[in-house]
Amino acid sequence: MDKDIARLVEPDRVHRTVYTDAEIFDAEMDKIFERIWVYCGHESQVKAPGDYYAVTIGRQPMIMVRQNDGSIQVLYNRCPHRGVQVIGNRQGNTGSALVCSYHAWSFHLDGSVRAIPLAQGYENTRLTRDNPDSAMKRAARVDSYRGFVFASLVPDGPTLREFLGEARVAFDDMCDRSPVGEVEVVPVCHRVIQHSNWKFFMENQLDALHPSVTHQSTGISAGRVERRLKAEGAATPLYYHYLSTFASSFEQWDKVQTINFPHGHGILKAYMGLRPNDPDTQEYEALLVQAYGKEKTEEYLSRSIHHVLVYPYLSVQSPLQQLRCLRPIAPDRTLSEIWHFRLKGAPEAIYRRSLWYYNLVNSPATMINADDLENWTKGQWGLQSKGGDWVSFHRWYGDDREDNGVVYSNHGTSEAVMRNQFRAWAQYMTA
Numbered sequence: 164m165d166k167d168i169a170r171l172v173e174p175d176r177v178h179r180t181v182y183t184d185a186e187i188f189d190a191e192m193d194k195i196f197e198r199i200w201v202y203c204g205h206e207s208q209v210k211a212p213g214d215y216y217a218v219t220i221g222r223q224p225m226i227m228v229r230q231n232d233g234s235i236q237v238l239y240n241r242c243p244h245r246g247v248q249v250i251g252n253r254q255g256n257t258g259s260a261l262v263c264s265y266h267a268w269s270f271h272l273d274g275s276v277r278a279i280p281l282a283q284g285y286e287n288t289r290l291t292r293d294n295p296d297s298a299m300k301r302a303a304r305v306d307s308y309r310g311f312v313f314a315s316l317v318p319d320g321p322t323l324r325e326f327l328g329e330a331r332v333a334f335d336d337m338c339d340r341s342p343v344g345e346v347e348v349v350p351v352c353h354r355v356i357q358h359s360n361w362k363f364f365m366e367n368q369l370d371a372l373h374p375s376v377t378h379q380s381t382g383i384s385a386g387r388v389e390r391r392l393k394a395e396g397a398a399t400p401l402y403y404h405y406l407s408t409f410a411s412s413f414e415q416w417d418k419v420q421t422i423n424f425p426h427g428h429g430i431l432k433a434y435m436g437l438r439p440n441d442p443d444t445q446e447y448e449a450l451l452v453q454a455y456g457k458e459k460t461e462e463y464l465s466r467s468i469h470h471v472l473v474y475p476y477l478s479v480q481s482p483l484q485q486l487r488c489l490r491p492i493a494p495d496r497t498l499s500e501i502w503h504f505r506l507k508g509a510p511e512a513i514y515r516r517s518l519w520y521y522n523l524v525n526s527p528a529t530m531i532n533a534d535d536l537e538n539w540t541k542g543q544w545g546l547q548s549k550g551g552d553w554v555s556f557h558r559w560y561g562d563d564r565e566d567n568g569v570v571y572s573n574h575g576t577s578e579a580v581m582r583n584q585f586r587a588w589a590q591y592m593t594a
């Protein structure tokens with residue numbers, strides 16, 4: 164496999180099969196998704212003891228469960244008796260025990276055995292209740308960062324903090340915008356099946372070369388309405404700006420820098436003015452100043468971030484409290500969960516602002532997301548064809564500045580993003 168990977172990933176181009184091949188997909192599950200720290204959810208998704216949320220890590224069905232002592236465990240959703248999934252719903256509260264619906268084996272919230280019905284038939288067998296094999300298996304490691312819960316299915320490897328590296332700023336930036344330093348999940352998410360390989364989404368997130376093409380029709384239309392409202396002296400709600408910015412010129416996009424970190428993580432710097440000077444924002448900023456002082460507030464609100472990518476599966480838009488998480492299903496199928504958050508202690512208007520963005524840009528019903536989805540599907544079809552073997556990442560190759568393992572693009576439209584992601588990918592796949 165190592166030799167193959169070196170053959171498939173070159174610094175400026177990759178072979179199409181890394182998006183289409185089932186064996187490569189399986190290897191990605193083994194070597195990447197079922198090893199690294201994978202996002203399970205926000206701790207506010209499971210508030211009370213017994214609250215659970217079902218989540219997939221790689222190919223493994225898992226459940227995140229709030230414990231009686233307030234901690235969170237992540238368990239394989241599998242009864243040790245005959246292998247039946249113990250939790251059948253996506254979310255809920257299981258009370259004080261997890262109970263299998265097949266033969267009523269029951270487990271404490273941490274997966275340890277609570278009761279095996281008709282215990283006397285097991286006395287002289289290998290599966291007595293003190294055997295660890297009769298407990299539900301746990302994820303090897305669970306940790307959280309500022310309320311965002313992650314699990315890793317292997318006991319060794321980098322800590323969560325080491326894995327996140329500089330991409331930690333995604334969570335800092337979101338939480339620091341709350342006067343109490345915390346966010347709360349809005350407990351419903353859009354779930355979209357993308358008919359494309361997960362890499363399409365990850366590349367697209369920091370791809371400043373595409374918006375003025377892909378999103379031109381939406382951006383131009385929104386810009387027209389925005390200008391008309393202005394001319395009429397009417398208010399121009401921020402949400403027109405969300406859309407009209409997509410139609411910025413190539414030159415403008417080219418000025419937006421990407422910063423590309425080790426492990427494939429990255430940042431697309433801010434390009435949307437997201438700090439209007441309306442009464443709601445003033446009230447909100449006053450709350451932040453009260454909580455943190457002027458200097459810190461300024462630092463928090465002026466971080467230049469539009470997207471932060473936690474490679475290979477998370478796209479966080481911290482200034483808008485959005486988080487999208489990928490759960491790859493097959494080479495050509497990817498589940499995306501689209502979440503958004505409330506800033507605790509911030510005025511309702513600030514939440515509404517994020518809700519508009521959620522509905523207008525990230526929702527599958529919007530023209531923005533729909534146009535992206537269509538491109539990724541067509542991309543998958545193209546790469547499944549025999550029309551050519553290579554995917555080009557040549558744009559501004561050799562032009563970017565590398566400093567201490569971090570690649571800074573001199574041009575927003577540089578394909579440094581994809582080159583950096585594949586550098587990480589090849590490292591994972593050959594480790």
Ligand SMILES: [Fe+2]
Nearest residue numbers: 373374377535
């Ligand atoms: Fe897009």
